[in-house]
Amino acid sequence: MNGDMMEKLLDVENVSISFIQYTKGLNQRDLKVITDLTLDISEGEILAVLGSSGSGKSLLAHAIFGILPENANLNGKIKFKGRELSQEDKEEIRGKDIVLVPQSVNFLDPLMKISDQAIGNVKSDDERKEKKIKQREIFEHYNLDPEVDDMYPFQLSGGMARRVLVSTALLSDPKLVVADEPTPGLDEKTVQETLNHFKHMKEDGIGVLLITHDIHAALEVADRIGIFYSGYVIEIAENKDFSGDGENLLHPYTKALYKALPANGFELTKGHQPLHGEIVEGCPYYDRCEMRFDRCKQERPQLIDLGNKKVRCFKYEEGA
Numbered sequence: 001m002n003g004d005m006m007e008k009l010l011d012v013e014n015v016s017i018s019f020i021q022y023t024k025g026l027n028q029r030d031l032k033v034i035t036d037l038t039l040d041i042s043e044g045e046i047l048a049v050l051g052s053s054g055s056g057k058s059l060l061a062h063a064i065f066g067i068l069p070e071n072a073n074l075n076g077k078i079k080f081k082g083r084e085l086s087q088e089d090k091e092e093i094r095g096k097d098i099v100l101v102p103q104s105v106n107f108l109d110p111l112m113k114i115s116d117q118a119i120g121n122v123k124s125d126d127e128r129k130e131k132k133i134k135q136r137e138i139f140e141h142y143n144l145d146p147e148v149d150d151m152y153p154f155q156l157s158g159g160m161a162r163r164v165l166v167s168t169a170l171l172s173d174p175k176l177v178v179a180d181e182p183t184p185g186l187d188e189k190t191v192q193e194t195l196n197h198f199k200h201m202k203e204d205g206i207g208v209l210l211i212t213h214d215i216h217a218a219l220e221v222a223d224r225i226g227i228f229y230s231g232y233v234i235e236i237a238e239n240k241d242f243s244g245d246g247e248n249l250l251h252p253y254t255k256a257l258y259k260a261l262p263a264n265g266f267e268l269t270k271g272h273q274p275l276h277g278e279i280v281e282g283c284p285y286y287d288r289c290e291m292r293f294d295r296c297k298q299e300r301p302q303l304i305d306l307g308n309k310k311v312r313c314f315k316y317e318e319g320a
């Protein structure tokens with residue numbers, strides 16, 4: 001599919017998420033977890049967001065669905081098909097045009113039979129029948145036998161539960177699927193299976209936001225990969241840039257990450273990423289950067305838009 005012809009589905013523009021934290025006495029401070037995050041996804045495209053544990057990946061997903069914790073502050077815009085979504089819009093649209101494949105099976109209701117919760121609320125018996133047929137079809141497609149319909153979540157194996165979450169998400173014919181860490185804890189075969197599901201969605205024109213800390217999974221299915229570092233997206237690269245010597249990758253962190261791949265297994269969190277809320281004045285990667293210059297210590301680089309690619313580094317500023 002030609003990426004240029006596909007309609008834009010999701011725009012996340014300058015999104016920041018913070019928590020109010022009470023310190024000694026009645027002092028409070030803003031604990032920033034995500035800062036100025038910008039990304040977009042089109043029909044038939046898989047965008048992976050790659051970040052270490054605790055980097056705010058699930059919060060990003062929850063912001064899109066309007067299910068952030070009460071004490072979270074959300075700034076910036078989230079748009080679907082060009083229209084900014086209010087909290088009410090998000091509540092309206094979720095589970096329909098946009099669906100979440102949650103990180104945890106705990107999102108399933110432990111007291112409800114699998115097929116009932118997959119079908120969800122219906123307005124009439126006819127609708128229930130219709131949805132039941134569709135549910136069975138999709139479950140069949142994901143190798144979930146009829147007896148699964150009457151099971152409760154605790155009766156599912158890890159792999160089955162994953163397949164239930166994916167097929168439940170697809171039941172509403174979504175335009176966009178947000179998958180939060182769909183692969184950890186799965187055996188190699190089930191990982192492969194899950195990734196294939198995302199490829200099928202892509203072929204069906206669905207946009208997929210794949211949130212993961214597994215760079216191998218990201219590289220296997222994603223068209224583009226957004227790299228989180230210390231609450232920032234420091235680069236959005238194309239999949240094909242992760243090849244050769246990594247010479248087409250832009251940010252020094254992404255380059256280092258790529259170089260570490262074949263040799264070291266892979267370690268995303270090697271070294272110290274400034275913690276959330278730590279006040280870093282300049283570039284968050286300054287301390288580890290091999291290409292830094294003075295300006296990087298005082299001033300924070302903005303995300304530079306290079307068409308399909310984006311990077312947050314002064315080195316790529318015009319005239320630099």
Ligand SMILES: Nc1ncnc2c1ncn2[C@@H]1O[C@H](COP(=O)(O)OP(=O)(O)OP(=O)(O)O)[C@@H](O)[C@H]1O
Nearest residue numbers: 019033051052053054055056057058059060069071
């Ligand atoms: N309700 C809350 N109040 C305060 N801080 C919170 C709250 N929820 C999350 N956080 C903070 O936000 C950070 C990001 O959480 P999030 O679950 O989005 O990380 P993640 O990237 O999805 O991690 P993982 O890979 O472990 O799933 C956490 O490290 C935590 O410090």
Ligand code: NI
Nearest residue numbers: 057058103181
């Ligand atoms: Ni998470």
